[in-house]
Amino acid sequence: MGNARLQSIHVHPVKAFRSLPLREAVVEPWGLAGDRRWMLIDDGGKVVTQRQQPRLALAAAELLPGGGVRLSAPGREPLTVPVPRPADTVVAQLFRDKVEALPAQDDAAHAWCSAFLGADVRLVHLDDPATRRPVDPEYALPGETVTFADGFPLLLTTTASLDALNSLIAGGEHAEEGPLPMNRFRPNVVVSGTDAWAEDDWSRIAVGEVAFRVAKPCGRCVVTTTDQGTTERGREPLHSLGRHRRLNGKLVFGQNLVPVGRGTVRIGDPVRIIE
Secondary structure, three states: OOOOEEEEEEEOOEOOOOOEEEOEEEEEOOEEOOOOOEEEEEOOOEEEOOOOOHHHHHOEEEEOOOOOEEEEEOOEEEEEEOOOOOOOOEEEEEOOEEEEEEEOOOHHHHHHHHHHHOOOEEEEEOOOOOOOOEOOOOOOOOOOEOOOOOOOOEEEEEHHHHHHHHHHHHOOOOHHHOOOOHHHHOOOEEEEOOOOOHHHHOOEEEEOOEEEEEEEEEEOOHHHHEOOOOOOEOOOOHHHHHHHOEEOOEEEEEEEEEEOOOEEEEOOOEEEEOO
């Protein structure tokens, strides 16, 4: 592990949109600054992700100073969306959680997203990540919160484990679908210089100056089968994960992290195992 390094950093300003690579990122208690503070909901208040709308992989959001975003997508003029002013919140259903959120204050944002998807959606913002949504209590410590991420503040993957998974795919029934790129797994931090699947045994790590608790392995869904450049879906990696990486009924790849402190992580930072 002496050579383990932070290879890349990614945030997703709008949940389910394309990831945004960064050279460095501020670590807040609920995740990387700017990660998944915005998301789309349908007319019933339920979250809309690539599970229902793989076309979201083609949309991008640039982070703006102060927390706003600049939306862009094929066939659409870019649109700048500021952080909403304090107002009445709406209740968004994010899987099992009901989360209060602020709708984008300009109807243009809802219209832009709806036109791109061809479906009635609204863009909402998480105004207070310190209080709005606790981490799953089965895996959380008191007071831990999370943004609109699926369940935990950060997702970590390793290049060695992706190489190992791609070797499994190459030897399987759907070899023509591989090798898969890391963006299929939508991580926040990617670590190089480890052994394959070494992250299974970590419980606390430090990335540069910031410590993290390793909460649980990440169960994977149909989004991983979605080509992030074309939106086409295949059988992998779920087919190979189902044969080789099944844990407690979940198909797992990567580890969910909870920050223990604050700080900044940078590409090239050493990664060390605390326990």
